Amino acid sequence: KQEVTQIPAALSVPEGENLVLNCSFTDSAIYNLQWFRQDPGKGLTSLLLIQSSQREQTSGRLNASLDKSSGRSTLYIAASQPGDSATYLCAVRRGGATNKLIFGTGTLLAVQP
């Protein structure tokens, strides 16, 4: 059974710092991995998606990497801003025909001005 874990559970940093969020999964047979952002009282927004054949994806100040063999992904946020404060979740999609996502436990990020 696939299990997805995120470390740390919570993180507080001053504005301007670069930071790394971690995601680990137990079954390396994945189709892709996504990073989502969740703001309080709102749904999830997809940030980055990495296919199993890819090593990383970048969007603006965000960079996500994937090491499928070790079951790890990282989300790097450069020059953090107070507007980055949110909960970040990673999710893996199994191989095969299923569209089912298995979500991690999330990291609550607070960027202090």
Place this chain on the structure above:
Amino acid sequence: DAGVIQSPRHEVTEMGQEVTLRCKPISGHDYLFWYRQTMMRGLELLIYFNNNVPIDDSGMPEDRFSAKMPNASFSTLKIQPSEPRDSAVYFCASQLSGTDTQYFGPGTRLTVL
């Protein structure tokens, strides 16, 4: 596009009552997902549909939960009878086949007293 629409946004009910949550997916999307989010268990997939047909309902907790999708633009998640442990935020998401991104609604916060 209005995005995924869920109603109600908040629901407070008493134990034993029937609860119906509603979802309108993004027009043209042929996948629809129902998730539940709690502090203890995180974000879990309950059931998903493709072209109005349930594909995977392995996450539905028990017979008290049922989901329907009578047409491409509407789905319901019903809990009967409701229990305090059903208190959670319920999300609906939709996806277009051939793409990898799920679009989430704002969620319904359910409180069962």
